Amino acid sequence: MTGDTQRSVPHPAWLPDDAFAAVGSRRVVVAGDGVLAGTVAEEVAAATARFGGAFSRLEVGDGVSDAELVLTLAHSDSSSHDHSTDESFRFTREAGAVVVQAETDAGMLHGLFHVVRLGEAAFEGPDADETHAPATDLRMLDHWDNVDAHPVMGQVERGYSGGSIFYDNGFVRADLSRVERYARLLAAVGINRVAINNVNVHAREAHLLTDDLGDVVRIAAVFRRWGIRVHLSVSFASPITLGGLTTSDPLDPGVAHWWVRTAARVWDAIPDFGGFVVKADSEGQPGPFAYGRTHADGANMLAAAVEPYDGLIHWRAFVYDHRQDWRDRSTDRARAAFDHFQPLDGAFSANVILQVKYGPLDFQVREPVSPVLAAMPRTQIALELQVTQEYTGQQKHAVYLGPQWSQILGFRFWDLAGGDGGSPTVADLATGRGKAAADPGTGTWHKPAGGFAAVSNVGDDEFWTGHPFAQANLYAYGRLCWDPTLDPEAVLDEWVGLTFPGAPDAVGQAVHAVLDRSWETYEQYTAPLGVGFMVRPGHHYGPDVDGYEYTPWGTYHFADRDGIGVDRTARTGTGYASQYPSPWRETYESPSTCPDELLLFFHHVPYSHVLHSGKTVIQHVYDTHFEGVERVEAMIRAWSAVSKLVDPRLSERVAERFAEQLRSATEWRDQVNTYFLRKSGVPDERGRTIYR
Amino acid sequence: MTGDTQRSVPHPAWLPDDAFAAVGSRRVVVAGDGVLAGTVAEEVAAATARFGGAFSRLEVGDGVSDAELVLTLAHSDSSSHDHSTDESFRFTREAGAVVVQAETDAGMLHGLFHVVRLGEAAFEGPDADETHAPATDLRMLDHWDNVDAHPVMGQVERGYSGGSIFYDNGFVRADLSRVERYARLLAAVGINRVAINNVNVHAREAHLLTDDLGDVVRIAAVFRRWGIRVHLSVSFASPITLGGLTTSDPLDPGVAHWWVRTAARVWDAIPDFGGFVVKADSEGQPGPFAYGRTHADGANMLAAAVEPYDGLIHWRAFVYDHRQDWRDRSTDRARAAFDHFQPLDGAFSANVILQVKYGPLDFQVREPVSPVLAAMPRTQIALELQVTQEYTGQQKHAVYLGPQWSQILGFRFWDLAGGDGGSPTVADLATGRGKAAADPGTGTWHKPAGGFAAVSNVGDDEFWTGHPFAQANLYAYGRLCWDPTLDPEAVLDEWVGLTFPGAPDAVGQAVHAVLDRSWETYEQYTAPLGVGFMVRPGHHYGPDVDGYEYTPWGTYHFADRDGIGVDRTARTGTGYASQYPSPWRETYESPSTCPDELLLFFHHVPYSHVLHSGKTVIQHVYDTHFEGVERVEAMIRAWSAVSKLVDPRLSERVAERFAEQLRSATEWRDQVNTYFLRKSGVPDERGRTIYR
Incomplete structure (x- = not known):
């Protein structure tokens, strides 16, 4: 599995061999068909071979009386689940024997890694019967990787971990063994979608959509074995730059037709392809504004092209005037996403996801939660986080972002801090669950949900992430996508346990001493x-x-x-504070109630x-x-x-x-x-x- | 003369055809041998063909009774002057007929351009008999051109006029016709030395000294026809990087021998080669400090290698700590050149020239004149100016630097402003003439002199200099090198007259309105x-x-x-003010006497x-x-x-x-x-x- 085009064999991160000791030393049965069941079987076979356990591959329903761990599909006929997005699994423990049962082979894979994470604890303790399901089907990582090294941004935009694991010197790597290792790490924390190129789509990357689609097929094949679907970032100008048309007007029938044909070719080559990510009319990227069209016009045209394949359009809301005049205090970049998008609530097609950064500016160490997340009840919104530490130390500083994300995920727009007056959290809004699924008070809920997206922090660095401790951020992002209510310190415990198996307790205590309050530091x-x-x-x-x-x-x-x-107050400032619903609009409006940590953002x-x-x-x-x-x-x-x-x-x-x-x-x-x-x-x- | 590798036929600058109307419409005789006499003859032949005059090429001393302009060597045997640096000429006018007589063909060429600059006025007015000689033999332009485009600095470091006229895409241009045009422009303003590569010598440029010497031969051949000698910037680490030695210690015999052999090869190929320019132990460039040697050790070792050929070492004094800590107010970059070099006065060999920027920092719009210029009476010092507008608007702003240079050249270290208590000007110190040649008061003069150097502002831009008005800076630099006492406004008149021949007076008035006070603006x-x-x-x-x-x-x-x-006072500050001789040390020391325009530099x-x-x-x-x-x-x-x-x-x-x-x-x-x-x-x- 060594790749001679890679710098070295990378660090195993949270999947060292020893992490499989508990599973590998037991008698394990894997039952069921499907690509991912095969992956599960391979993992178990390798672990049992290493640690002296036993592995059997059986049919669903075969007798398994002496097994200590059974991983099985619920039904022998899994074909009815071919297109299911059900990734849940049922975990039962009876007298120390564990059964993981799932509706789909994806659920089996997640169940396996659940057991791996628990280690010996999976087999200990009282009998149990638990059902585990992800908070959302949409748990995505975006790679801002360039195929050609960009003269300023290098090979990975906002990359602090070496070069791209996908691309080298203008081409997709011949050896994708490192991508395979990466896919396995992601699967183990529950990520199920990956966009493989920069949202700033340069000339070279644009061709992934057409001429170089064969390379995307190769990458998708690697991720497929780990239950991860591939997405591409595309340029809105593609009909011109790739298609030879004279316009990319979303209402032009020729443009729409070009996208229909292009999407058909993509899904023909990659039937489980995820969809397109678009940064339009932002920071110099092309978009529908050039033709007097709206973001909805642009997104919906693309959505129609990918709809036959259950494809998704991730449309980024990071749109603002980047040619502002500092002399003009009335223009407020923080207002921009709301001002641009809130009026379009309800105008987007059902397979468009509006991807919204957690704060109104740009991944700062501290920002108020973006009011856009609360302002569009009829729109699927994905919360966008940044795993890569652009503004938080660039993987030279040890900064564990789990607590920041946890705080954002738990923020309630219609309750003051600590309150739970029946209003949904940000996580609820992004997943369409919890309080957002059915709020009898407002009647506006049953929120369509876009899940999570984040910018990845990996590269071809030996430790994947530059700073070894930055692995914890990638780990925590995956785990919080699966369950946004997890305690970030507990997630850190998991990461330490897997990454330093067998290390003295002092190591874990030291990691906590370093990372627990590192974001605040x-x-x-x-x-x-x-x-x-x-x-x-x-x-x-x-x-x-x-x-x-x-x-x-x-x-x-x-x-x-x-x-x-x-001054972003309504009374004397830019009015940004009034983009929030009550009670936060009033809370932020006054310096006497505004939380200290955001005081200078608002006043x-x-x-x-x-x-x-x-x-x-x-x-x-x-x-x-x-x-x-x-x-x-x-x-x-x-x-x-x-x-x-x-x-x-x-x-x-x-x-x-x-x-x-x-x-x-x-x-x-x-x-x-x-x-x-x-x-x-x-x-x-x-x-x-x-x-x- | 068009170069198809150049972007376009460049603007004629101050040598449009019409600038030769007065010469070209007359009966002209050119008499004398030598390469430059040939150049003079070609110029006159072309001009007379264009404007209807007559051209004769005669032997020195032949009868020339009906000529209106005679350009001639003083002696028929010019061979005795082959190595003469005499560039003077005698201009006589008798009843409207002009004779230019020179000891060398270089003098003839300068005489021709003198007549061209005067135009009709050369032939008008009362009889005259004048001798013209440059203030110094050393009138140099440095090109900070890279052979390969530098990833940050581009092809020309501090270049605001397109690419290099010498290099393209990693190689010396095959077509040097643009260099020929440039050499002609320089000759017309009196420049006689050019260093053709960046003082920051990167890997590619280093090879000009060895493998690529053949290309330097080609460039030198172009300049030779215009009386201009070529210099190279060299890296002090060359014995290692080019010679394969393990050291570049100036006291190592192997290193000295490498330079001796290298110099021999260079002068063998280019007998009139000028010498080497060195930026050592500054801003990351290698130098003698690595071996515990002094700047004098380094410069003198090189000087010995080039001495047999009358070669020169231009050693830059731009040496300071570029890794300073802003918290430390005791370190003062302005002090650095003096602190480094003043103790070495008298230690440099006779063919070393210490090249000193006009101010202690870095070509700012306003600096006090560098005290190093006054501090080393036993050292040849060249005053370094910057024609390229690095800090003065980068050839996007119309800034005529003639007045700044004139003010610097006229500054007297031992007299207060406006005084002339018998002390030399900066121009005197750089040229070893005037008050610096013999000052009975101090007895320390008979100053060895290093002349002038400056960073060029040209590139392959259509107008040579980006802003067409920046041509005036190149023009003025050449003219002030020849005669530092010229009035910069009069020089501007010359430039306007040549560059816009036949234009209404209003054009010249407008140029003056724009440029006269533009430096101050x-x-x-x-x-x-x-x-x-x-x-x-x-x-x-x-x-x-x-x-x-x-x-x-x-x-x-x-x-x-x-x-x-x-605070750069001696009493409470960094002590920089005390690097000046009296009366300036006291004048700068007190805010009550410090000139307004330098107040914040000193206080x-x-x-x-x-x-x-x-x-x-x-x-x-x-x-x-x-x-x-x-x-x-x-x-x-x-x-x-x-x-x-x-x-x-x-x-x-x-x-x-x-x-x-x-x-x-x-x-x-x-x-x-x-x-x-x-x-x-x-x-x-x-x-x-x-x-x-």
């Missing part, structure tokens, strides 16, 4: 109180407080000698403004920046105490990353503190060193 | 009062007030809510500090930024009134550049004003619009 030493950015333009790494302040990108903090923040306040914490804004800036660096130092101490207990290569990589994190955090601390000391003139009340 | 709308930078990092175009404030580059302004500027002062102009610093910032944009608007009006009177392509190019200059100047005005309003809180006393 990163927030502490970077942009304060929700104001965002303050990063170096272009690559977005490291501090530059005024880096975006006078640019066309619409991301400002408006700091002056008296105060800082963006321009004097440095002397007193937070709910009792500190002034300026002292909060100083305190958090000093504390953030102290916490990084503590993280390093915690890890150093156990680093000799793990694989020395991993240990070396982590040490190298920590050195950079400490350097960078210190630079953040000093630049931010100096910037605000120079501007405010207010000294640190504790007299610590702030350079002038 | 650019200063007005960019970084104020000598503080420098405030540009976008990397490309250095457009405003970013804090762009370099927290970087390792050592270029800071230290603006806070109370004041701005860098950190409150915004309320009152300038000699009577304005506060903050009001000066606002006023100059408003006035700068108003002046650009006036420039555009002035030019618009005459733009239809010139070549429409040139007019179109100028209009396009003016649109960008106005946009950019407005952006500068608003960013700088807003930055300081936010920081100081002081409103504009005239109540103009400053965005908050």
Whole structure:
């Protein structure tokens, strides 16, 4: 399974051989047909061979009296489930013997990995009978990989883990063994859809849709064995650039026909192809606006082309004026997605999914949850997260994003923090379940649901993700897609258990000490109180407080000698706060009720403004920046105490990353503190060193 | 003479055919041998054929009774002057007949262009007998051209005029016709040396010294016909990278021997080769420091290798710590060249020239004159200027640099402004003439002199220089090298007369209205009062007030809510001011005597500090930024009134550049004003619009 075009045999991540010890040492039966049942059988056969168990492949319903683990289809005739999206499984344990039964072979595969995750615990404890099903059928990862290396963005846009696992030097790799390993890792955490190319579709990538479709067929074949469907990002201008037409007007019959024929060819080659991802009329990408058409016109035309195949159109809502004038304080980029899309609620076809970033700006360490998620009850909306750490340390900083995602998933638009007045969570809205499935109060629910999407963080790096600890983010994303209510610390436990099997407890404790509050730590030493950015333009790494302040990108903090923040209130500001339903519109509207962590996102306040914490804004800036660096130092101490207990290569990589994190955090601390000391003139009340 | 590998036939710049009307319509005799006499004869033959004059080629001393212009060697035997550097000529006019007589054919060529520049005026007026000689033998242009396009810097580092005229796609161009046109333009303004590759010597360019020497031979052959010698920039690591040695230690005999052999090969191929340009131990370039050797060790080793051929080593003094910590206010990049080199005065060999930028930082619109120029009386020093507008608008802004250079050339280190207490000017120091040749007071003079060098601004652009008006900078540089005492406005007159022959007077008046104060205008709308930078990092175009404030580059302004500027005094600052001799060290030391335009270079002062102009610093910032944009608007009006009177392509190019200059100047005005309003809180006393 080594690929000589890959840099090295990659780290096993959360599927080292030892993770299969519990399964592999038992008598296991696999029963049922289907491609994924075959995959399950191969996994079990390999594990039992390694760990001394026994493996039998039987027909459904055959006698299995002495088996300790049975993985089986519920019915011998699985053909009726060929097109089923049912991925659930039933887990029963009776006197230490486990049966996993599923309606489809996909359910069997998820059941197997459920048992793997549990390890010995799967076979211990009282008898059990549980049914497990994913919160949504749509659990997707987007790869912003370029076929040709982009002159600025490189081979993977926002890639901090080496080159692409799919492409090399302008072509799809001949050796896809690394993709196979990746598909297995994704299957083990429940991901079932992957878009394999950048949403910024350049000339070379565009051809995946047509001339190079054969290569997509090869990639899809690899993912298929792991229950994962492949999607492509496509350019809205494809009828012109690939089809030789003179227009890509969505209402032009020739354009629609071109897409119909193109979709037919794609599904003819890949019957289980997933669909198209589109970034249109955003940051220079082409779209329907050129023809005076709406986003709905554009999306629905594509949707019609893919509808016969149950194909999906993921249409991104990341649309804003990226040629803004910093002098103009009335334009607010944060408003843009809502302003563009909310009026189109109900206008999209049933197989269009509007893909909405979690916040109104761009994957900052702290943003309010995007109001678009609450504003379109008649639209399928996917919540878009970012596993790749674009603004959160670029896989040089140890930042575990599970707590951020968990907080977003649990946010309730119609209840204040901690409340549960019967209103759905963001996860409910994205999955169409829970409180969003049937809310008798409003009658507006039975929400159509778009599930989850996120930007992947892997590359051809030895550890997949640059920082070995960034594997935990990929792991957590998959697990939270399956069950958004999981506790992110418990998910981290799972990841540690699988990734460091047999390691002393101290290793797991150290990982927790490093990662549990690492998102908060990163927030502490970077942009304060929700104001965002303050990063170096272009690559977005490291501090530059005024880096975006006078640019066309619409991301400002408006700091002056008296105060800082963006007034987004309805009363005196841009009105963004009123895009939220009550009670949040009122909560955000007033600095006296706005949560501290978002204060500067919603309000321009004097440095002397007193937070709910009792500190002034300026002292909060100083305190958090000093504390953030102290916490990084503590993280390093915690890890150093156990680093000799793990694989020395991993240990070396982590040490190298920590050195950079400490350097960078210190630079953040000093630049931010100096910037605000120079501007405010207010000294640190504790007299610590702030350079002038 | 068209080159089909070039984009188009380039604009004739200051040598349109019509510039030769006065010469071409007369009876002209050319007498004398030598390559350049041949060039003179060709020029005259072409001009007389075009304008109906008559051309005779005679022997020196032949009767020439009816000639209206005679260009002749002084002696029939020119062989004694083969290696002479005498470029002077004698111009006599008697009853309207002109004789140009020179000791060498180079002098003849300069004499011809002298007559061309004068036009009809050469033949008019009273009888005359004048001897013209250049202020220095060393009048050089450096090309920062890369053979291979650099991934960041492109084909020409700091090039704002398209690609290289020398190189294309990794090779020296087969068609050098554009180089020939360029050589002719340079000869016409008196340039006599050209370094043809970037001082940052990358892998590809390094081979010009060895494998690709044949291509340098071809380029040298083109320049030779125009009296111009070719130099190469070389890497100090060449013995390793090209020679396969394990060291480039200047005291290693093998290294010295490698350079001796390499120099022998170069001069064998190009007997009039000029020498090597070296950027060592600066901004990542290799140098003698790696071996614990000094700059003198390094330069002298190279000097020994080229000495048998009268070769020169141009050793750049642009050496500083580019990994500075912004937190450390004691390190001062401005001090670096002096601190590095002044202790080495007298240690350099006779054929080493220390090439010193005009200011201590990096070609800013305003800097104090570098104290290194005054600090090394026993060292040949070349003054380095920058014709390419790196920090002065990148040939998008109309900025005539003649006045800046004239001010620098006329600066006297031992006299206050306007004084002439017997002390030499910077031009005297660079040329070893004037007051520097013999100063009875100090007895330290008879200064060895390194002449002038500058970074060229040409590329394969249709107008050579991007902005057609930037041609005037190239023209003025050549003319000021020949005679540093020329009035830059008079030089501009010359350029206008040659470039727009026959145009109505209004054109010349408009060019003057645009360019005469354009340097000051650019200063007005960019970084104020000598503080420098405030540009976008990397490309250095457009405003970013804090762009370099927290970087390792050592270029800071230290603006806070109370004041701005860098304390470089001896008493409380970095001590840079004391690098100057009296009276300037005392003058710069005190804010009460420091000239306004350099105040923030030398002092950190409150915004309320009152300038000699009577304005506060903050009001000066606002006023100059408003006035700068108003002046650009006036420039555009002035030019618009005459733009239809010139070549429409040139007019179109100028209009396009003016649109960008106005946009950019407005952006500068608003960013700088807003930055300081936010920081100081002081409103504009005239109540103009400053965005908050």
